[in-house]
Structures are given as structure tokens and as C-alpha cells.
Amino acid sequence: MLELPEVRTFLSLPQPVLTAYLDVNPARPVNRGPDPEYLTWLNAAGKDLAGRLEQGDQKLFREQLERVESFLRGRIAPLRGLVIFAGPATWEFVPLQIAVENELHWGRPSVWQLVRLLSRHKAYGVAVVDHAAARFFRYRLGDLSELEQKKFVINISNWRKKDMGKVSRKVGQVSLQKSRGADRDTFERRVEERYRQLHTETARHALQLCERHGLAALFLVGEARLIEPLAREFPNDFRPRVAMVEEDLGGIVSPALEGRLEPAIADWESAQESEHVTELLRTPRGAVLGIEKTLAELQRGRIRTLLVATGIDEEFRQCLGCGHADRSEDVVCPHCGSERKVVSLREGLPELAWKYNAEVEFVGDQASQRLAEAGGVGGWLRQPKSSARHATPRAG
Ligand SMILES: [Zn+2]
Known part of the structure; x- marks a missing residue:
């Protein structure tokens, strides 16, 4: 991949x-x-x-x-x-x-379009949930690979002897037959409680998988009554990264799953992008906007994450000697006296971002339009503590 x-x-x-x-x-x-x-x-x-x-x-x-x-x-x-x-x-x-x-x-x-594709479409986790199990997948750029499976085991062997009537077990489901009302209540309470335990375990497990595989969000796929209680088990700081896709796939995962995931992921990505643009436009402190300022801060090593409108079509001049880039019309570099060349932002920005260790995030759709109106590019500055560590440009 x-x-x-x-x-x-x-x-x-x-x-x-x-x-x-x-x-x-x-x-x-x-x-x-x-x-x-x-x-x-x-x-x-x-x-x-x-x-x-x-x-x-x-x-x-x-x-x-x-x-x-x-x-x-x-x-x-x-x-x-x-x-x-x-x-x-x-x-x-x-x-x-x-x-x-x-x-x-x-x-x-x-590499502009490749960087854009990878930046906009991150790796995501997918959990397909039914009564019997949760299957975990990693999804990236149209590729779906299964990571693992967690079976929901409900062991009823200890229950039936003590205080309940006849209990039968179907595949992935437990039901109580021919029993008095009180027994049924006890039984249902136990099943509910067991499912709650399973949800807690599943959420914890999914969280670990997201961390281990660097997954940006988690999509829960299944019937609402199964995925909603599961979603509630995630810690508050992770909840915004959990999305629900109501769909009973009936055990058939591919290609039905891809077909359902794509629009859900597209919605999630465009909501994220829109939120990032809003955030950037709202916070002048700790952020910069516009090509000039962004280029300047980037080359000081102060930008942590760049936000770029996908349709941006701008240019800057870059020194062939020291590589310094800005928007001035100088044909000779004021720093080293070498010749300066016109470079399109699309050609030059991914390279500069890499050199100065900044992440690049692209935004499309309406969010892109809002960013374009504010200069098309901007970025979040590093926090003061980490700036010393990141100020040195990477070699090459
Ligand atoms: Zn120079």
C-alpha cells in the first residue's frame, strides 16, 4: 500500500x-x-x-x-x-x-495529486458488527483488508442450572423458552449485561487497533441497535472519530461493504475538512493565512500543519542555490545571489513541506472555496515547546 x-x-x-x-x-x-x-x-x-x-x-x-x-x-x-x-x-x-x-x-x-490523495483519504478502521461477532478491517484508498475478528461468546451453561428454565442457544443468539416471567426477566437482564460487557471490550479493542494501525477514524457498520450502544462505549475524546453506518450486511462483506463505506467516508472527510477550515479561519493566533506568510513561517520551521485548497493555482519564486522561496519578483536571491525561478505552488509546496517537516492537509468541496477566498493556503504553528525540536530542516 x-x-x-x-x-x-x-x-x-x-x-x-x-x-x-x-x-x-x-x-x-x-x-x-x-x-x-x-x-x-x-x-x-x-x-x-x-x-x-x-x-x-x-x-x-x-x-x-x-x-x-x-x-x-x-x-x-x-x-x-x-x-x-x-x-x-x-x-x-x-x-x-x-x-x-x-x-x-x-x-x-x-507528486501533488498523490500527496493530495493520501492527505485527504487517510487510513480508517471499520468494524462490522452483528450478533455473533465484530470483524475489524483497515480501509485505505479503496483497499479493504481484514485485521481480525472478535467473536461474541455468551456462556449460558452456568445460568440455566441455577435459577432459570430451559435455555437454548442459536448461532450468535441466546433465547429463553418456556419459562416463567421472573425467569425471563433475570435471563434478559443477564444477556443485556453480557452484551454491555462485550461492547466495552469491543470498544477497548477497536481503540487499540486504531492506535496500533494509525487509523484516523472508526466506522461502525451494523444494525442501529447493535452499533449505537457500542459507539457509546468509546471515551469522550475518541467519540468524534467514531462514525456509524447503519447497514445489515447479512454476513456478506465484500463488495457490499465498500459500496456502503465510500459515501460514508466521503461525508466524514468533507465534514472534517470543513471543520479544519473553520478552525483555521477563526484562530489568527497560532495560525497563518495566505501564501506569503505561510511560505515565510514554513521556512522558519514554525508550521506544524499546512492546509491547502485543492484547486489552488499560484506561483512563487524559488532560489536555485539555497532553495529559499517567496512571492517577491526578485530574479536574484537576496540570501545567496543565485538565480531564482518561477515555481508553481503545486510543484514546489510538497517538497518544501517535507523539508521543513510540516504535514500537508488538502481540502476540497465548499471548504476549499472558503479557504481559497482567504488566500488558498494557511497553516497551524507549532506549539512553542516543540518548535526547537522541529526548527532544523531535514536534509535532502
Ligand atoms: Zn538563495
Whole structure:
């Protein structure tokens, strides 16, 4: 599974390199047949880009474009999206089970969309709950993998002898037959109590799994009467990270589960993003807004987390010598006297964020619009205590 550290290694690929993001999802009819849309798009975008390149680069670029095209004309396994980095000595293929937008670049490796996908779609925990068990999964970028299972065991052997009538046990369910009212009450109380215990244990277990696997949220899937009491068992500070998906899957997990999870996760992510933008726009202390201020604080090592509007299309100038970046028009670096080059935010920001050890979070939808109106980018400053530890830029 692709993670951020691997994406960072793409930044050090030898340049120039061709980067292609392609939506190859076969669920879209236009992507089927001998001339799928993504190939038509690649061809047109390639011609357009080649026309804008310097003479020396055109041949190199065309060679790599042909290489990518012939690879794609061969059989590729069904995927929603893919990314290719191709250069004379480079071939990196990243298969994705998540929607991507078509993009083609030449020069620096373009990791913007990958960083954006990984930042917006974190790894989540999923607990599918029925009467018999809770099954735990990890979900990341369309991939669902089972972590473990916790069976709900209700041992009734000690109950029946003492004070109750005949008790029978079905799969995952306990029921009491032919008994007097008082017995039934005792029995039901015991079952309830046992379920409460099981919920407490399950919640504790789920919490541990979330910590161990670095899961950003937990989605409880099941009938409301099963997942609601379970949700109540989580500690208060974790509750905002628990989401409920009411669905009785009847034991069939895949692909019904993915189908139910995707919209629930999308809702959760967009609520989170919206909340983060609101928070950033509300707190001028401990936060910065706008490209100039954000770039300045970032390069002082003071930014803990950057918040970026997905549609942002801005530029800055960056020194080819010391790497210093800002929005001034200077063509010569005031720090080292080297030449400065125009860099798009999309190209340069992931690299700067990594160098200064800042996390990047992207926001889409309406939240993106609100952030765009406030400058498109901002960030939370580190707390004073930790700033000393993080102020030194990472090498490379
Ligand atoms: Zn410089």
C-alpha cells in the first residue's frame, strides 16, 4: 500500500521525468474498448505539452510518452487510476483503487495529486458488527483488508442450572423458552449485561487497533441497535472519530461493504475538512493565512500543519542555490545571489513541506472555496515547546 514516505522518494527521481496521472476506471464505458478515453486524452495532452517544451526536451519527452502509451496498450489489470513516472533511467508505476484526475507533466516529478490523495483519504478502521461477532478491517484508498475478528461468546451453561428454565442457544443468539416471567426477566437482564460487557471490550479493542494501525477514524457498520450502544462505549475524546453506518450486511462483506463505506467516508472527510477550515479561519493566533506568510513561517520551521485548497493555482519564486522561496519578483536571491525561478505552488509546496517537516492537509468541496477566498493556503504553528525540536530542516 502506497504511503507518504514512498511518495517522497519520487521527489528525488532523476529529472526531467514524465509524470502521468490517468483515470483508467473500466467502470466508465468510455474507458473500455480499443481506444479508451485515457489514451486519447494522453495523446492530445502529450502533443500540447510537447509544443510548449524547449527543443532539447521535446525528443526526450516524446520517447517517454511513447513508452507510457505502449505500456498502456498492453494489458493492465483493472484499476481505477494509475500514476507513472518515466524517464530515461526511471520507471515507476503506481496502481490505485481510487479516482484520479488526468494530468501530464514534464520536468520535476509531480507528486501533488498523490500527496493530495493520501492527505485527504487517510487510513480508517471499520468494524462490522452483528450478533455473533465484530470483524475489524483497515480501509485505505479503496483497499479493504481484514485485521481480525472478535467473536461474541455468551456462556449460558452456568445460568440455566441455577435459577432459570430451559435455555437454548442459536448461532450468535441466546433465547429463553418456556419459562416463567421472573425467569425471563433475570435471563434478559443477564444477556443485556453480557452484551454491555462485550461492547466495552469491543470498544477497548477497536481503540487499540486504531492506535496500533494509525487509523484516523472508526466506522461502525451494523444494525442501529447493535452499533449505537457500542459507539457509546468509546471515551469522550475518541467519540468524534467514531462514525456509524447503519447497514445489515447479512454476513456478506465484500463488495457490499465498500459500496456502503465510500459515501460514508466521503461525508466524514468533507465534514472534517470543513471543520479544519473553520478552525483555521477563526484562530489568527497560532495560525497563518495566505501564501506569503505561510511560505515565510514554513521556512522558519514554525508550521506544524499546512492546509491547502485543492484547486489552488499560484506561483512563487524559488532560489536555485539555497532553495529559499517567496512571492517577491526578485530574479536574484537576496540570501545567496543565485538565480531564482518561477515555481508553481503545486510543484514546489510538497517538497518544501517535507523539508521543513510540516504535514500537508488538502481540502476540497465548499471548504476549499472558503479557504481559497482567504488566500488558498494557511497553516497551524507549532506549539512553542516543540518548535526547537522541529526548527532544523531535514536534509535532502
Ligand atoms: Zn538563495
